[in-house]
Amino acid sequence: MTPETILKEKFGYDSFRDGQKQVINDILNDQNVLAIMPTGGGKSLCYQIPAMLFDGLTLVISPLIALMKDQVDALNENGIPATFINSSLDNMEMNRRFKLAADGQVKLLYIAPERLDSSYFLAQLQELDIALVAVDEAHCISQWGHDFRPSxxxxxxxxxxxxxxxxxxxLTATATPKVAQDIKHRLHIEADHEVKTDFARDNLSFQVIKDQNSDQFLLDYLKANKAAAGIIYASTRKEVERLTKLLKKRKVSVTMYHGGMAENDRRQNQEDFLYDRKQVMVATNAFGMGIDKSNVRFVIHAQVPGSLEAYYQEAGRAGRDGLPSDVILLFKLHDVQIQHFFIDQSEMDDINKRREYQKLQDMTQYANTQQCLQQYILNYFGEDGPVCGKCSNCLDERDSQDITVEAQKVLSCVKRMHENFGKVLIAQVLAGSKNQRIKQFHFDELSTYGLLKNKAQKQLTELIDFLAASGYLQASNGQFPVLSIAPAGVRVLQGKEQVFRKMAVPVKTNILEDSELFTKLRMLRRSLAEAQGVPPFVIFSDKTLRSMCELMPKTLSEMAEVKGVGSQKLEKYGRQFIDVLQSDSDVLEKATEK
Structure with missing residues (x-):
């Protein structure tokens, strides 16, 4: 049996994606190999297919329980014997699964890296005929990576x-050249056995939204994309809960996930999202690594993440099926300060803190660059690439307003407050607030007091954020950042430079509209998934359902030509999906006859 045969019979695809065949060939030639492919690039097939060709067992080291269960469910659906061992099982069940592996009844065994800390567990592994070890999320092995794990x-x-x-x-989706070098060194992988495919995700539309009301943008976006599944990331548990409450109030089908919740609640909410019972998941970064849900149509960062590595990995959870999807960053300077605070309060040494501050600065520059966003990310990971033509920078046609006079008023106020306070107090002075602190410092006696009282305090805060993000003001490090005037701001005060600000970004979507037939196929998929206790995407991906709508297969042999329909799934589900397609086709024919 060849890799191509397994690809077609078990997974329903006619050809390999870029890089997959090269990784598989290296493995089959007994060569250690590093595969760097973007999320959704098909990394798992790189070890799942060799696992079927080797006589022995393939051990998969994977960081999260959710990933193991989803991948094992998907493999079993394709007729590939696989299982996992993790903390969700009792000792009796673990021993039973070990025996299955020892007896050659499973081809892939998934475990968490922490299992290897147990000498008893390691002794059991030494009894197994392990032919291949797949280290997933391999960037976790590097101290230069964004998600380093000591285990x-x-x-x-x-x-x-x-x-x-x-x-x-x-295998990893996010590795700078430095991280890649570290992985190869630690796992004894030769330099010429690194397979790195294009980091660009052509189906993703990247957007940065700043200098406007982010809550209103979020609500408008969700209203425009009611049927789409998506993830909204926030940096703090408090913000996750606030956003969830806001969305529930607006009747959005939403659930939430963060580390402070009871384990049972987290598990239930995760399943509600995976099983399409809830459309939107609001979560901290505790959610998502290894989530294999293929029909996530958008990922929105409501707060700034700490690094571009983390951002791109989380962004990559959108559009894993290759269909058009949105990735949106709602940038606010205040959120950058939250990440600063996280670094300040961490137990890292000064060298590692400086490294994290630099990553945060790279993230901030991404939010403020005028360069193509996809291109900026590629450059960060050591790649070149053309402009994408569909990110918010490439498509930015908004009108600019001259706000030089307003900017001068803000900068003048900062100067008169001796560049020693944060944006909240500055905004209060400009708004003419009667706050006790203002009276305490006699700021109500300044010439700039109430100078912009025609604007709401929130509008003033956003204006100050804009001036800081644009380089006219600069913020100090630490938990309570103080604003001072940058060189560019001095030029504005002197009348040597003008300040322009773009109008608010209207909601645009890159997401495909759902047809009535596609909705019917999704309903059938969901009922089958509920009956078997697996997520709907384990049955078929959205992309496969859309292919069915396009090809309208009438027979099982025609259905076998649809990408993503392997022999096992064809036999199990083919007739039921053909019946739905045919009933819709019959209705269309009768309507045409009339």
Missing amino acids: YLRLTDTLGQLPTHPVTVA
Whole structure:
């Protein structure tokens, strides 16, 4: 049996994606290999297909329980025997699954890296005929990575103790050249056995929204995309809860996820999202790694993440099926200060803190660049690429307003407050607030007091954010940042430079409209998934359902030509989906006859 045969029979695809065949060939030639592919680029097939060709077991080291269950469910649906061992199982069930692996009844065994800390568990592994080890989310092994995990550091020692000397494949979606070098060094991968595909995600439309009411933009966006599933990320539990409450009040089908919730509540909410019972998930970054839901149509960051690596990985959870999807960053300077605070309060040493501050600065520059957003990300990861033609920078046709006079009033106020206060108090002075602190410092006696009282305090705060993000003001580090005038701001005060501000961004969507037939197929998929206790995307992806709508297969042999329909799923579900397609076709024919 060849890799191509397995690809077609088990997974329903006619050809490999870029890079997949090269990784598979390296593995089959007993070469350790590093695969760097964007989220949705098909990394899992790179080890799942060799697993079917090797006589022994493939051990998959994966960081989260949710990923293991989803991938094992998907493999079993395709007729590939796989299982997992993690903390959700009792000892009796773990031993039963170990015996299945030892007896050769499963081809893939998924485990978390923390399992390898147990000498008893390691001793059990040494009894298995392990031919291949797949290290997923391999950037976790590098201290230069954005999600470093100490348990990954011990992988090298652990793998060295396996008597079968298995081939190792490391896989990640986000690795700067420095991180890639670290992974190869630690896992003994030769320099010429790195397979890196294009980081660009052609189906994603990147947008940065700033200098406007982010809550209103969010509500308008969700109203315009009522049927779409998506994730909204926030940095704090408090903000997750606030946004969830706001969306529920507006009748959005929403649930939430953060580390402060009870485990059962987290699990239930995650399942509601995965099973399409809820359309929108509001979450901290505790949610998402390994979530294999293919029909996420948008990822919105309501607060700024700490690094571009984290941002791109989380963004990559949109459009895993290759269909058009939106990735939106709602940028506010206040959120940058939250990330600063997280770094300040961490237990990292000064060197690592400086490294994290630099990553945050790179993230801030991304939000303020005029360059193509996709291109900026590619450059960050050491790649070149053309402009994407569909990000918010490439398509920015908004009119600019001359706000030089307003900017001069703000900058003058900062100067008269001796550049020693934060934006909230500055906004209050400009608004003419009677706040006790203003009276305490005699700021009500300044010439700039009440100078912009025709604007709401929130509008003034957003204006100050804009001036800071545009380089006219600069904020100090620390929990309570103080604003001072940057060189560009001095030129504005001197009348040597004008300030222009773009109008608010109207809601635009890159998401495909759902046809009535597609909706019917989704309903059938959901009922089948509920009956079997698996997420709907495990049955078929949205992309496969849309292909069915286009091709309108009438027979099982025609259905077999639809991408994503393998032999196992064809036999199991083919006739039911054909019946829905045919009933719709019959209605159309009768309408045409009339």
